[in-house]
Structure formats: C-alpha cells, structure tokens
C-alpha cells in the first residue's frame with residue numbers, strides 16, 4: 391500500500407466525477423435525486439439500502455449520538471457516514487486531502503461541523519480530552535501500520551475518559567481484502583496488538599459484518 395502522497399483517493403474522486411455514457415449518467419442522476427442527496431461515495435454502497443452498512447450505522451453510530459457530546463470522523467470523504475453524525479453537539483471532520491474536504495463541504499456545512507485538514511495522522515486544533523466519540527469507515531482500510539499507530543498515539547491526547555472509538559480496518563484474512571490491492575496489510579490480530587500497545591481497552595470486535603474488513607471499538 392503506497393504512502394500519503396499516493397493518488398488513490400483523488401483518483402477515486404475524479405473517477406466518480408468522470409464523464410460516463412449518457413444512459414448511465416441519467417440513471418445515476420435519477421437514483422441520486424431520489425435517494426442520495428448527491429453525496430460522493432454512495433456508489434460504494436448506500437448505508438440506507440445495504441444491509442451490513444445499515445447494521446454498522448445502527449450498532450456503532452446511532453447509539454452514541456448525543457447533542458451534548460463531541461465527535462470526530464476520520465476520512466469522511468463525501469459524507470456517506472457524516473449524515474448520521476450531525477446530531478453530535480460538535481463534529482470535527484478530519485481529512486488529509488483538501489479536495490475531499492471541499493467535496494464534504496458541498497453538503498455538510500453546519501454550525502456544529504468543523505472541517506480539519508490534517509497531516510495524515512494528527513488532530514490539529516482539537517482540544518485535549520475533549521472528544522467522546524470517534525468514527526472512521528473506508529479510511530483505515532487504506533492505511534499502513536505506521537499511520538494507524540500514529541493515529542492511535544494522537545487519539546490518546548484528544549479523548550475523554552470512557553470515550554468510544556469505532557474504526558473499520560482492512561482484514562487481509564478475508565478473500566475480498568486480499569483481492570483489493572488498495573487495502574493495507576492488516577488483520578484483526580495486528581489491529582488488536584496496535585490498539586493494546588497504544589494503551590487502549592478493547593470493548594468490541596466485529597469480524598463478521600463486513601466482507602473485506604473488520605471493525606474494532608475501544609476506549610481510553
């Protein structure tokens with residue numbers, strides 16, 4: 391998996407915007423108009439309609455949304471999951487790519503949402519011990535161990551006690567991850583070790599919901 395200067399994420403955004411045959415464009419536009427509010431990333435699966443994604447939302451996001459709490463989303467892309475995090479009192483949307491932040495801002499400018507362009511694994515501008523909940527989906531699946539470990543270290547500074555961190559990551563023990571060259575070399579065993587080494591307590595591991603990845607929930 392290439393490093394932070396790899397074109398993967400910008401290529402995906404450009405590909406999604408690229409000119410498609412007329413019939414496909416019309417069909418997609420109709421589908422978007424009816425269902426999706428024009429959010430980049432829904433082509434990978436709309437949380438409203440794809441059962442495992444709906445499960446992820448219902449189990450790992452909605453029970454934690456609280457208007458008195460502060461949340462962070464890492465790698466929000468076009469906002470496929472951001473939609474469900476807007477009920478937090480404050481939401482920091484953290485992304486490495488300015489272009490992706492601009493894409494998110496098209497639909498998610500709100501008084502309680504702050505956009506942060508980071509340096510790949512940091513939380514510049516987020517006060518210490520201020521965050522109750524962190525969510526990341528579709529981002530850590532592409533990150534190599536040094537960046538994941540960087541994020542885990544930096545999370546320690548911003549999290550409050552009894553916080554909840556939910557991260558979906560690449561699971562190369564699954565065939566669908568092995569077939570995806572953009573997915574990083576990670577497994578539940580490696581992720582578990584990184585999370586424990588960083589000093590966190592694991593609350594929940596989900597190895598079955600996703601076909602190419604797994605999910606871990608941990609606390610400070």
Ligand SMILES: C[S@@+](CC[C@H](N)C(=O)[O-])C[C@H]1O[C@@H](n2cnc3c(N)ncnc32)[C@H](O)[C@@H]1O
Nearest residue numbers: 431465466467470485486487490510527528529
């Ligand atoms: C495949 S998209 C997924 C977007 C969204 N979470 C979703 O599931 O639809 C990956 C996102 O992670 C962002 N990203 C990639 N590397 C990152 C990093 N090191 N730190 C923060 N964001 C990153 C990309 O810019 C993009 O917004």
